[in-house]
Amino acid sequence: MASGPARPPLKVLLCSPRGFCAGVVRAIDSVERALTVYGPPVYVRHEIVHNRYVVESLRAKGAIFVEELSEVPATSAPVIFSAHGVPRSVPEEAQGRNLFVLDATCPLVTKVHREAEIHHRRGREVVLVGHAGHPEVIGTMGQLPAGSVSLVETLADAQAFAPRDPAQLAYVTQTTLSVDDTSAIVECLKARFPAIVGPHKEDICYATTNRQDAVKRVAPRVDAMIVVGAPNSSNSQRLKEVAERAGCRHAVLLQRAGDIDWNDFGAIGSLGITAGASAPEILVEEIIGAFAERYDVNVETVSAAEEAVFFPLPRPLREDQAAE
Structure with a gap:
């Protein structure tokens, strides 16, 4: 029996670390945990993290996303602040309305x-x-x-x-x-301004730095680079820029495998893949799977750092957890 045409070989260099950082894990877990403990609905001010897949999956479980507290009705349901943080006026407004707030701002x-x-x-x-x-x-x-x-x-x-x-x-x-x-x-x-005072420790977070370092190692070695992430994700946009500066001729930011323009990836022999800090690993796997249908894929991981950072949930959720 005749077999189909041989798929061209493709070397995939997978950046490590990539994807979720500790602050994002904490924020998503806060919504998941609140839904479990208090039941839906749980209100979330702004996208909990900048990723459509994450937001839609939480919405399907009962999270209601709003841009401003004025959209939240009088309720005893939890109201969660996103990982990005909020102006001081927002918790003041919440307190004035006696809303039950869970602050998922990244530490x-x-x-x-x-x-x-x-x-x-x-x-x-x-x-x-x-x-x-x-x-x-x-x-x-x-x-x-x-x-x-x-x-x-x-x-x-x-x-x-x-x-x-x-x-x-x-x-x-x-x-x-x-x-x-x-x-x-x-x-x-x-x-x-020689007298200017800076932070004791750099403000750019460990996850941003580590993900950019991994991209710098991979980008010069590949024909194209995919950053899995949302267009409104700052750290994802920066990863694309870092890849281009590090020597990758073609770097794109994609949210899902369905967004791949295959005309852009016709004759490549090597591909770098990373993910922004708010992009779940399942989307990386989805994209690798899409390439595996068209290429004979060989995946190698290129590591720039080991990460073991953990941030505990907001205290009310921790207390509920301990009580169970």
Whole structure:
């Protein structure tokens, strides 16, 4: 019996670490746990993490996603704040309405909030390196009175920035930025304002750094690179940019296997795959499976770091867990 045409060989280099970070795991587990303990509905302000697959799967279990607390009715059901953090006005509004809040803000984002508050209390003007409009940036800027935080997005912004008092200046950063871009911006600020005070430990989170390091190792070795993640995911967008800068000629950001444009991957012999911190591993497996239907796939993992970080659930959920 004649066999079909032989599939072309394809070497897949799988970045490690990839996908969920500890903050994302904690946020998703918070919604899952709240649904189990309290039953649906559970309200979630903003997407719990920036991934459509995750949001839709939680919605199917009874989570109701809203953008503002005004969309939440008078209820005793839990209201969960997303991993990205919220401005100070949001918990104040929730308290005023006697809503039952579970805060799933990533502890590393909370760390940035605390840093900004301390600098402000000490009389320093705060510079936030980040992207305008991102929920994390809105949340961090919203920790302090209006006008207390100056947003710097680019190196050009850093070069043009004019503080009120160069001797009373501090900076914090969004946790999901490009390590290299942020380093250049911070170095510019330090050169221009030698007295500027930075965080004791870098604000860019361990997961962002590790995932970018893995991409830097893989990108120069492959014909194309896929970043599994959502277009509104900052850390996923940065992974795509890192791949391009590291020498990959063709890097794309995809949410699912169904988004693959096979015309883009016709004659490749090697493919790198990673996933943003809010993308579940099942989507990576789905994409590898789609390539395995067309290519003779050989998968090799390229590791940049071992991760063993764990963040406990918000306290009310931990207490309920302990009581069972």
